[in-house]
Amino acid sequence: MPDVATIEDVATRAGVSVATVSRALRGLPHVSPATRERVSRIAAELDYRPNPHASRLAAGRSGTIGIALPLLNSWFYGNVLAGVETVLSDDQLDMHLVTVGGREAMERFVSGLPSLSKQVDGLVIVDVFMPDQLWEDLAGGNLPVATVGIDVGRFDSVLIDNLKAARGAVAHLLELGHRRIGFIGGAIGESVEMESAEERRRGRVMALADLGIDDDNDLQMAGNFSVDGGREAMAQLLAGPQPTAVFCASDEMAIGAMQAVADAGLSVPDDVSIVGFDDQPVAAALGLTTVHQPVSAIAARAAAMVLDRVGGLDAPPIRLEVATRLEVRRTTASTI
């Protein structure tokens, strides 16, 4: 990588101007076939690569798409990245990753937004909660944005109906005869709470209300979307309010909950029924009843929407809702 050849070198050697080299190499019109051929050959010989910063500075486009998400080490976000990646790689676009977990990181993200908007051609924002004002600012810019898991109205978004999905999952437990149905969700009281966790929480309350059952707040626990968090939350539920079933906002937490049940010498589903959310491959392997959502397809759609905007699409924001389904497996059983 003795980084060398500039456009100037190519131009000199080809006996043309840098303008012509630029046009020839980018496939722009108004270049004679012969010239284009010669320039291309010489560029190849010299192993010339345009300096991306120079291109971007001059052209105003960057060839990279940004993606902002709360964390990296979870099945869900890994698949989000994979989904985005598939569509970016088709267009040879690069991916600029920014993690926005917690208050401090969010502030940095927000204050870096003006810079970021010069570095990327578009932005996919996943589950990042921000004050309304910031969304407004973002909308004021001209950066194409699509959101996943949040619906801000001003941008393209792809979503699942968390409320409905959760309601359906809990309805399943109700049909099986359960009445004391716990919930394990995100970090309760966190200012940067994830919207989806909150909606799933509310979905459970609604399902209970559908049958005229009053919610018991003691049955709601924070599980931080981790296996360990799920296990600890479940241990507390078992030690205290003792639900007969628990709905978890992620498979990870559900798996932790299963562990806690086993640790307590109890059995799933004989003593406690458990439902997860996501349907990652491990869920199927464990026979976990869970809500299936097509994560990487969702992320891919969002990325495609951003690219459409980058390509010049001018239309009102599109809101795409993707279906989920309950996969009933072996961790849920009737109470009798």
Add this chain to the structure above:
Amino acid sequence: MPDVATIEDVATRAGVSVATVSRALRGLPHVSPATRERVSRIAAELDYRPNPHASRLAAGRSGTIGIALPLLNSWFYGNVLAGVETVLSDDQLDMHLVTVGGREAMERFVSGLPSLSKQVDGLVIVDVFMPDQLWEDLAGGNLPVATVGIDVGRFDSVLIDNLKAARGAVAHLLELGHRRIGFIGGAIGESVEMESAEERRRGRVMALADLGIDDDNDLQMAGNFSVDGGREAMAQLLAGPQPTAVFCASDEMAIGAMQAVADAGLSVPDDVSIVGFDDQPVAAALGLTTVHQPVSAIAARAAAMVLDRVGGLDAPPIRLEVATRLEVRRTTASTI
């Protein structure tokens, strides 16, 4: 984000030159406190942000670190990303992600390297196999590089001893009395095979050899590092050579294998013992015996090494080997 204020605007308004603004804002010396204060205030008022492309073009540094890895949607690589992220965010550095799975993507990666090396200040390469010539080319450039999971000699690297870890895992099975010990690894015959999978495979063979047991090739299966792959591989082993124990090169595959055993109406560990690799949280929850490795710490170290080089460290390549340990849990048992 009505992207506006340039360094020129700030200079004009502050009544100084752009050079002074540049110095003042970057904390460079030779700026009077009064001037610096005034410039900073005005920059803030104007919400001025340096255009990163201009900075990079002029300064030759990019403020971003690249990371190349084979895939995104696995526990392992998610944690790699998280580990890198922690150290980058301390230095306000950005992360440029490139996925290099499969032959085609690798070719694109390689041909894009000259460009990439202008876009990033350093590069972390994880488990990406490349022809020797390419490593040599890379080394010829002046881009700081650290590798994870591969040892090229010319670059800083952080590694675990896969051979030893695998050997230890299989030795554990041998001690329990197992003799027909299967292996489920990566994609056999893939040209872009992962080095780690290959080493783990060889570790098993060595452990067998230690006891004078000849390897039975029929006991080796491809599992593609996925739950489904592990399940299918195990199903074939059960249908054919019927090992009494299986060592899997990842927890995901081990979990798939456990499912296959259950599907066959058999029990773990009574009929078949299973060992995984990674020790992701789900492994503990399932009681999976597995090889523990500190993934995000490994990745964080590699990132830190790159940053040291970016910072000017000039020293021979550092090779850091990180310890693993076998976590014996409930999926392995004695044959009697």
Add this chain to the structure above:
DNA sequence: CTGAAAGCGCTTACAG
């Protein structure tokens, strides 16, 4: 079809 030139928005010697 092609070129000369301005311009993108910074940084960095070089003077002073």
Add this chain to the structure above:
DNA sequence: CTGAAAGCGCTTACAG
């Protein structure tokens, strides 16, 4: 301590 100016390597009207 500060400024004028060149330069980073491209792209893009504008002429021709």
